[in-house]
Amino acid sequence: MTAANATRFREFKMPDVGEGLTEAEILKWYVAPGDTVTDGQVVCEVETAKAAVELPIPFDGVVHEIRFAEGTTVDVGEVIISVDVAPGSSEPVAAAEVPQPAAEPAAVPVPGPEPEPEAKPAGRQPVLVGYGVAESSTKRRARKDVPAQAESAPAGTYYSNGSAPAANRPLAKPPVRKLAKDLGIDLATVTPTGPDGVVTREDVHAAAVPVTAPAPAPVVPAVEQAPVTEGVSRETRIPVKGVRKAIAQAMVGSAFTAPHVTEFITLDVTRTMKLVAELKASPDEYGLAGLRVNPLLLIAKALLVAIKRNPDVNAAWDEVNQEIVQKHYVNLGIAAATPRGLIVPNIKDAHTKTLPELAASLGELVSTAREGKTSPAAMQGGTVTITNVGVFGIDTGTPILNPGESAILAVGAIKLQPWVHKGKVKARQVTTLALSFDHRLVDGELGSKVLADVAAILEQPRRLITWA
Structure with a gap:
């Protein structure tokens, strides 16, 4: 050669x-x-x-x-x-x-x-x-x-094994072999329908469907049996890999490593919702033209202000060196549901951003996640996270910390509810916030201060514009 x-x-x-x-x-x-x-x-x-x-x-x-x-x-x-x-x-x-x-x-x-x-x-x-x-x-x-x-x-x-099979070895690609193994199917018993006698996924699924024989009619049925549709499997097995596998491992590691504590607060966010409507109506006045404005934007800004007032909450636990690492920057994670599973990209140095800059970063983060184009670097180095379960109509939850982070804020659904306002019961916009934190880093007093601070800002959100 x-x-x-x-x-x-x-x-x-x-x-x-x-x-x-x-x-x-x-x-x-x-x-x-x-x-x-x-x-x-x-x-x-x-x-x-x-x-x-x-x-x-x-x-x-x-x-x-x-x-x-x-x-x-x-x-x-x-x-x-x-x-x-x-x-x-x-x-x-x-x-x-x-x-x-x-x-x-x-x-x-x-x-x-x-x-x-x-x-x-x-x-x-x-x-x-x-x-x-x-x-x-x-x-x-x-x-x-x-x-x-x-x-x-x-x-x-x-x-x-990189070589041709023996005469009695069925032809199949590795994904098909793995599927057969997961379903407990012997490929030698499967009738191939692919070109040149290759076993396909459809062949394996067909072999996995149990043959339903007509059962004799009971004289007096004690319990009504659930109908079984012939040709339809009653179970589906999905291999755990990629993003979903990483999520599972990370959540198990976090739940059984960091001692979680979750605190809750229910608050009146009527003024926050009015401010959101005002910013949408006059975006040019506030430098928000062409940017998406929603309650999450103001909640994110409120959390950043609360962290600035209580910087000790923004830390990490170094198990190897037995040290608490205080972070002088905030990489704000935003939990995003995607077809491949939950991912948590973060906004780098979110503490330095103005309200318009934060809105632009949030919009870019969400659109990139929906397109499935979030890079690995965008999901590394987070310090604190927000998860918005309210978009699913959920009142609140007890979120698990993203590994390596000190706190995560869950935002519940914002609903019109009866509320005592200025001595009278009125219909007000109300939500519940839940803050989970690592009790090795954050004690009850500090966690309570941060959560109360976020709530106070959202009840009187006007100053967020001046802090922008």
Whole structure:
């Protein structure tokens, strides 16, 4: 093989897209073999334990091979795509190597050419976040003959040990094998309907549906049985991975590490609602033109003012060094419900922002979260969080702290209720706030002061404009 052929194919590896992550799931490919790609073009979308991220490729060429199918979880550093950077070259394509089974098998496609290790090209290399995993110094083993089963296997079929299956081994991709394992289905008993005898997801689901036989009619039924619809499974199993898996681990760790205390206060926010209406009616007067104004904006500003008055609440517990770390900045987290689960991006240095700046940051945070484009960096380094359960019609709750933070404020639904105002019972806008805090950092007195301060500001919110 010539030196030119050795550098003809470039490999793109799964980068670490979020500080220490070890794996990511391929959600969607935007290219296919034969497509032309350019430096910086997004080729796929992956989901890590923190967010969905689009990956750009750092060189030009023609897609030669895609190594993993959509839905596959890939370790950081694994080659996910190879590109022919010298299309039209007269040099022959190098023979592919078939990886030997290792102690821990890795999913690879068979058949399909695998490029030789690339030589490092001279000059500046495009850089991605986390890209540039060190090349292994271990030389690959020589190619062995591919078994006949591999030659006859359909393109794109993946095997768990990197080699072709035995004659009696059913053909299926790794996600399908995992689904069968989760459902307790033996693939050997499943009738394949895919091309060339490949078992599909639909085949596994069909095998998981129990055969419903007509039961003899009882003489006197003691209990009415729930109807069972033939062909419809009574249970659905959803693999826990990505963002939802990270949330579950973080919440369990927080709940059983930090001693939570939650305090509540019910307050009259009629004046806050009137101020929101006034700001909406005259946005130019307050520098809010084109920005979204809602009660959450004023509640966030009130919490920032309360933290400024009671700075000791803004801290973190360092378990390793047995220290309390006081933060002189506020990265304000806003809990956001997304199709992939609950995420908590935060507004960096929120304590320095004016009311219009805070409104702009909130609007950008919410729109980015809804589009599923929140970056991992946006969800790191939070100090205090707000969760607005009121949008679901909930009065209040006992929120769990975001790991590493000292407090979280839950905002309940704002409802018209009877309230004693100036000695008379009147209909007023009322809500309930709940503040959970880490009792290692925040004692009852400090937590009560912060919550009472937020409530007092929202009952008389006019000064928020002067604090803006």
